[in-house]
Amino acid sequence: MEGMRTLPCPKPWRRPDGTPRQDTIPTGAACTVAVDGETGLLLPSRGTSRTAAFVLVGVGLALAVLSGFLVTASPVIAVAGGVVLGLLGVLLIAAGLFALKHRPVATGFMLTPDAVVLTWLRPVVRLPWDVISEIRPLALRMGRSPDAPSRNYLGLVSRGKPDVGERMRKVAVRFGPDVACAVPVGSLNVDQLVVLHTLEFYRDHPEARAELAGDAAVLRVREARLHDAE
Numbered sequence: 001m002e003g004m005r006t007l008p009c010p011k012p013w014r015r016p017d018g019t020p021r022q023d024t025i026p027t028g029a030a031c032t033v034a035v036d037g038e039t040g041l042l043l044p045s046r047g048t049s050r051t052a053a054f055v056l057v058g059v060g061l062a063l064a065v066l067s068g069f070l071v072t073a074s075p076v077i078a079v080a081g082g083v084v085l086g087l088l089g090v091l092l093i094a095a096g097l098f099a100l101k102h103r104p105v106a107t108g109f110m111l112t113p114d115a116v117v118l119t120w121l122r123p124v125v126r127l128p129w130d131v132i133s134e135i136r137p138l139a140l141r142m143g144r145s146p147d148a149p150s151r152n153y154l155g156l157v158s159r160g161k162p163d164v165g166e167r168m169r170k171v172a173v174r175f176g177p178d179v180a181c182a183v184p185v186g187s188l189n190v191d192q193l194v195v196l197h198t199l200e201f202y203r204d205h206p207e208a209r210a211e212l213a214g215d216a217a218v219l220r221v222r223e224a225r226l227h228d229a230e
Helices: 002-006 050-071 076-101 165-175 192-204 206-213 215-222
Strands: 031-035 038-044 108-111 115-118 125-128 132-141 150-158 179-184
Touching (some): 031 215, 038 192, 038 215, 108 192, 132 165, 132 179, 150 165, 150 192, 165 179, 192 206, 192 215, 206 215
Antiparallel strands (some): 031 038, 038 108, 108 115, 132 150, 150 179
């Protein structure tokens, strides 16, 4: 969309030539969701795809067929191996069918009028707006060379030390003691600049947060009206 091109890219997320560095190509879009009784704006992450579920079923079927050949063999070891492979195949098939049958839970950054919720974590991490002091673009270089590739992260800087879980804390500590969460933007399915500027907008404009419970926030993101509280 034309409006997205006007969103400035922070220096940590730029290549040496100044162009934005995008870790992945996003295909999702912001939407309104209800999770655990709360309604908010979802900036989705990349969930498990249906392709992965089909792969599980395919591998499971292959193991089941191989198991059948081994079970019909005479050596006891071959029969035992066939039984083990058969059980593993059944488990993989069941997991794949379960993934195909059940719709995934809406995962990503869910912005509600009261908090930012990281719904892909279990238990979910919930950061009230009033404890978030800064939305900080971060980058982690994959190597010591100045030309080594970098990975973009989005940091949530907080007042105090909110409970974000051990998994989030281990990543965030790489960027400083004031960073509560550091999320790799490559795990998100929305343009990194949209996520950054959306979070910054609603942090800086508490009077606009009420719209996060409805479709007005989706329209704002879609039109990239993320500079002033219009």
